[in-house]
Amino acid sequence: MAFPRVQTSRGELRIHESLDDLSTDLVEYISELSDASVKERGVFTIALSGGSLIGLLGKLSEAPYNKTIDWVKWYIFWTDERVVAKSHPDSNYKLAKDGLLTKVPVIPSHVHSINDSLSAEDAASEYEFGIRQLVKTRLISVSDINDCPKFDLILLGMGPDGHVASLFPDHSVLGVKDEWVTFITDCPKPPPERITFTLPVINSASNVAVVVTGGQKAEAVRQAINAADVGPNSVLPARMVEPTTGKLVWFLDQQAALKLDGVAVSK
Numbered sequence: 001m002a003f004p005r006v007q008t009s010r011g012e013l014r015i016h017e018s019l020d021d022l023s024t025d026l027v028e029y030i031s032e033l034s035d036a037s038v039k040e041r042g043v044f045t046i047a048l049s050g051g052s053l054i055g056l057l058g059k060l061s062e063a064p065y066n067k068t069i070d071w072v073k074w075y076i077f078w079t080d081e082r083v084v085a086k087s088h089p090d091s092n093y094k095l096a097k098d099g100l101l102t103k104v105p106v107i108p109s110h111v112h113s114i115n116d117s118l119s120a121e122d123a124a125s126e127y128e129f130g131i132r133q134l135v136k137t138r139l140i141s142v143s144d145i146n147d148c149p150k151f152d153l154i155l156l157g158m159g160p161d162g163h164v165a166s167l168f169p170d171h172s173v174l175g176v177k178d179e180w181v182t183f184i185t186d187c188p189k190p191p192p193e194r195i196t197f198t199l200p201v202i203n204s205a206s207n208v209a210v211v212v213t214g215g216q217k218a219e220a221v222r223q224a225i226n227a228a229d230v231g232p233n234s235v236l237p238a239r240m241v242e243p244t245t246g247k248l249v250w251f252l253d254q255q256a257a258l259k260l261d262g263v264a265v266s267k
């Protein structure tokens, strides 16, 4: 089934009538990127986020994808992680493990989660060090215009305040340019301690998909996507997601898209 796509200056919009349609389109998109990347580079490097996104990936563990995706070529990372034990209900790793990773034949050593025995600061620097080793061997590609890793796909959710990963509005973390992975200890959304990819890493990816559902996020979606009345100095984190050479796609449901100007919501 082909779903409608709208090209805008802020990337491609895919607006869906139901969560089921959104999830069907999202997993097909991921499967196509995985195929293309495995064909071109022999691997697929994907960074996950937490939140409702993971539930929308559930169809990846069902037919046909459980059998058609080349799971052993997947290398899995997190755009952000809560600094809690991996068995803690707040852990983004646990969420993905329970919701997807234990249901598909990924190779455990390809799953790059944080070291949960460290402080936020040390976990961030160790996570960055691990990524640097994989960039050195080119398992993770490198950006053509800076030294940043170029993940094949970064998946982001967005909060009603416009945060993505653990990049929150008005937080100094938005200005971090010289690190790939950084940490915060005062996250406005609990738990307070997080590690997160920085904006330069997100914006160096080959593909970035932002998945947003629900009417309580409609205003942030409007500010993140509609240019006219927001202005260039907006610091809404989701608006700062602007892949330099990569492709940006927004997966929205109708409620989240409700305040977008000039975009017909397909019925």
Ligand SMILES: O=C(O)[C@H](O)[C@@H](O)[C@H](O)[C@H](O)COP(=O)(O)O
Binding pocket: 049, 050, 051, 052, 053, 080, 081, 082, 092, 156, 157, 158, 159, 163, 164, 165, 166, 189
């Ligand atoms: O660790 C986190 O808190 C998440 O990575 C976060 O960035 C999430 O993606 C958004 O808060 C959206 O979450 P929902 O989709 O559940 O609203």
